[in-house]
Amino acid sequence: MTRAVSPHPLRLAPSILAADHACLVDGLQKVEALPIEWLHLDIMDGHFVPNLSFGPQTVAALRERNRDLLFDTHLMLANPHEHVEAFAKAGANLISIHVEPDYPVAETLQRIRAYGCRTGLVLNPATPAAAATPFLEAVDLILVMTVWPGFGGQSFLPETLGTMSELHKAREETGLSFRLEVDGGIDLATASECRRHGADTFVAGTAFFKAPHPQAFFQAIQEPEAD
Ligand code: DX5
Numbered sequence: 705m706t707r708a709v710s711p712h713p714l715r716l717a718p719s720i721l722a723a724d725h726a727c728l729v730d731g732l733q734k735v736e737a738l739p740i741e742w743l744h745l746d747i748m749d750g751h752f753v754p755n756l757s758f759g760p761q762t763v764a765a766l767r768e769r770n771r772d773l774l775f776d777t778h779l780m781l782a783n784p785h786e787h788v789e790a791f792a793k794a795g796a797n798l799i800s801i802h803v804e805p806d807y808p809v810a811e812t813l814q815r816i817r818a819y820g821c822r823t824g825l826v827l828n829p830a831t832p833a834a835a836a837t838p839f840l841e842a843v844d845l846i847l848v849m850t851v852w853p854g855f856g857g858q859s860f861l862p863e864t865l866g867t868m869s870e871l872h873k874a875r876e877e878t879g880l881s882f883r884l885e886v887d888g889g890i891d892l893a894t895a896s897e898c899r900r901h902g903a904d905t906f907v908a909g910t911a912f913f914k915a916p917h918p919q920a921f922f923q924a925i926q927e928p929e930a931d
Pocket residue numbers: 719721722744746778851852853854855856857858887888889890907908909910911
């Protein structure tokens with residue numbers, strides 16, 4: 705297949721979910737030690753996904769410690785529209801909401817923008833790319849889940865590559881410039897595969913926080929050798 709080329713510079717977004725939650729500042733410092741611009745924050749409600757993580761209070765505390773990182777906030781919530789204000793006020797820069805639950809998606813995207821944040825729309829592994837079509841002009845980023853959300857440390861699902869290709873094609877055909885992010889089971893091999901399918905933004909929890917050489921991992925993601 706032809707290699708898909710994103711219009712955006714590649715970005716790594718380490719997921720703080722994989723850091724030690726008794727010492728989140730240590731995790732933050734591991735990110736700050738490198739020229740990383742994005743931090744991924746996984747918010748889980750125990751309803752839309754079968755797990756709980758943390759809320760706006762933790763996001764605000766991290767924001768107190770770091771004013772510069774782009775806080776890429778992934779809301780895995782059944783009712784994200786009810787929490788936009790809290791996360792925006794806590795310091796989120798980008799708020800991504802899932803397309804699957806039953807709530808007013810378009811209105812929620814507008815609300816995110818009204819709070820001065822960038823907008824993201826998230827698709828679960830089985831959700832077709834077409835589910836994003838009505839919202840393409842309203843988003844700055846589309847996140848394709850490459851595992852079922854809820855837990856770190858799962859294996860990448862290759863069947864999600866087709867969704868990435870379709871969204872990349874839609875981006876080219878419409879001339880829109882949303883980023884294409886991938887999340888779940890991302891390591892150097894799966895990141896490279898996703899990049900060939902148009903992805904430009906790579907969430908990595910386990911692979912970043914457990915990497916023996918985080919700098920080498922960061923460079924390989926953001927400045928990969930030519931394919
Ligand atoms: C899963 C989360 C991911 C998770 C990724 O529900 O959305 O961001 O932290 O973890 P790894 O990189 O370990 O698969």
